[in-house]
Amino acid sequence: MIKRHKIIVVIFILILFPVGCMVGPKYSKPEQQQSDSYKNERNLDSLANVTNLKWFDLFNDDVLKDLIKKGLENNYDLKIAVSRIDQLRAELGYAKADLFPTFQYGATINSNKKNFTPSNAGASMSWELDFWGKYRHENNAVQSELLATEEARKVVLSEIVSNIAYAYFQMRNLDEQLEITKSTLSTREKYYDIINERFKSGYISEVDKVQIEQQVAIAEAAIPNIQRQITYQENTIALLTGQLPTEIPRGKSNTELRIVSEIPLSLPSALLENRPDVKAAELRYKAANERIGVAQAMRFPSLNLAAIAGFASADLSNLFLGSSYSQNASAGIAGPIFAFGKNKRRVEINRQQAEQFKFIYQKTYIGAVSEVEQSIQNIKTYKEEWKARDRQVKAALINFNLSRERYDSGYVSYLEVLDVETNLFNAQLSLAQLSERQLSSMVELYKALGGGWNL
Numbered sequence: 001m002i003k004r005h006k007i008i009v010v011i012f013i014l015i016l017f018p019v020g021c022m023v024g025p026k027y028s029k030p031e032q033q034q035s036d037s038y039k040n041e042r043n044l045d046s047l048a049n050v051t052n053l054k055w056f057d058l059f060n061d062d063v064l065k066d067l068i069k070k071g072l073e074n075n076y077d078l079k080i081a082v083s084r085i086d087q088l089r090a091e092l093g094y095a096k097a098d099l100f101p102t103f104q105y106g107a108t109i110n111s112n113k114k115n116f117t118p119s120n121a122g123a124s125m126s127w128e129l130d131f132w133g134k135y136r137h138e139n140n141a142v143q144s145e146l147l148a149t150e151e152a153r154k155v156v157l158s159e160i161v162s163n164i165a166y167a168y169f170q171m172r173n174l175d176e177q178l179e180i181t182k183s184t185l186s187t188r189e190k191y192y193d194i195i196n197e198r199f200k201s202g203y204i205s206e207v208d209k210v211q212i213e214q215q216v217a218i219a220e221a222a223i224p225n226i227q228r229q230i231t232y233q234e235n236t237i238a239l240l241t242g243q244l245p246t247e248i249p250r251g252k253s254n255t256e257l258r259i260v261s262e263i264p265l266s267l268p269s270a271l272l273e274n275r276p277d278v279k280a281a282e283l284r285y286k287a288a289n290e291r292i293g294v295a296q297a298m299r300f301p302s303l304n305l306a307a308i309a310g311f312a313s314a315d316l317s318n319l320f321l322g323s324s325y326s327q328n329a330s331a332g333i334a335g336p337i338f339a340f341g342k343n344k345r346r347v348e349i350n351r352q353q354a355e356q357f358k359f360i361y362q363k364t365y366i367g368a369v370s371e372v373e374q375s376i377q378n379i380k381t382y383k384e385e386w387k388a389r390d391r392q393v394k395a396a397l398i399n400f401n402l403s404r405e406r407y408d409s410g411y412v413s414y415l416e417v418l419d420v421e422t423n424l425f426n427a428q429l430s431l432a433q434l435s436e437r438q439l440s441s442m443v444e445l446y447k448a449l450g451g452g453w454n455l
Contacts, residue, residue, distance in 0.1 A: 024293020122310015
């Protein structure tokens with residue numbers, strides 16, 4: 001008898017549960033505006049792949065590499081991203097469980113024969129058949145979200161590597177600016193001593209003395225300002241590397257530090273495969289598209305199977321006798337009749353949400369191409385600007401030395417020397433800043449191309 005009931009249930013399932021019956025739209029990749037080249041660069045390699053160039057091959061500074069490794073080990077944003085992935089994995093397992101039947105057990109023991117409720121012990125099974133694909137759509141949606149979260153982890157990893165590099169370059173730039181300012185202050189203090197003695201001796205007017213005194217104060221005021229900025233950058237790096245505020249070790253200066261000059265410049269279409277943020281945006285759209293199917297499946301009736309087997313008896317001593325055994329199997333159907341358009345609106349809500357995610361995906365891709373364009377232009381123009389500033393610094397240094405000799409010989413007033421020295425000071429600071437921007441722009445291009453930030 002038991003075997004016969006089992007066969008009936010299996011046949012019933014096979015009849016009601018045809019394979020591949022799913023309502024809802026099939027996913028198709030959204031169309032994208034694509035170009036065969038970048039506006040600022042025509043020499044492209046269709047086979048180039050920036051993902052083959054790892055981040056640790058970019059830098060020739062072991063101190064910077066160690067800081068980045070520490071950031072990858074300790075950064076809290078990355079830990080949060082990993083935790084989100086684990087959460088989505090659990091949610092995926094939770095969603096998959098809906099595809100299978102649930103089993104329960106229960107028992108009631110009653111020793112009072114006068115009580116109407118008999119003693120019982122048994123197990124039950126219930127199963128909502130995924131006839132319309134509601135649970136399969138949800139399972140696919142969560143799986144796409146899991147993959148999107150994994151891509152989001154790569155985005156966080158990319159941000160950590162690049163942000164540590166940016167902060168390090170800025171810190172070394174400020175270190176250089178501090179040295180330039182201290183050197184300038186030392187020069188101005190020496191001249192202040194000379195001019196002050198000449199003023200006391202009556203050889204020069206008070207105007208020269210006041211002018212150099214003012215320049216000394218300007219240099220003195222610039223030093224604590226730069227020191228504050230250095231501390232801020234050190235704290236930024238400490239936070240990115242998961243440390244309490246501490247002194248950050250120094251490696252090479254920005255002028256000594258080099259980044260790979262030839263970063264493979266692949267076609268714009270490759271960004272669809274290389275950029276984790278673009279891939280994540282598409283996966284989120286894919287998940288939203290699956291949830292349209294979930295909403296559509298909810299408009300159709302749900303099919304349920306149930307089975308129960310166990311023992312029941314008014315006499316506790318006879319509970320587990322063969323005569324107390326009973327079993328039953330049943331099937332049920334339930335569905336909406338009229339809900340004032342609620343079910344239809346649910347489908348439309350999910351359809352519009354999917355449309356929004358599609359637009360986000362398309363916008364993300366266009367933004368990625370724009371970032372590459374800007375990075376290419378930044379590298380080109382910063383290089384040209386650095387060369388011009390370097391010539392300016394060399395010329396300003398020669399001019400300063402000549403002006404100082406002319407002043408020492410009494411041919412010009414110190415006002416001319418101050419003007420030339422100020423130009424030299426500003427040119428040196430600009431050159432130091434351009435060295436940092438050159439390095440940062442190379443990292444920006446590598447990041448914009450979706451470089452291989454993985455270890």
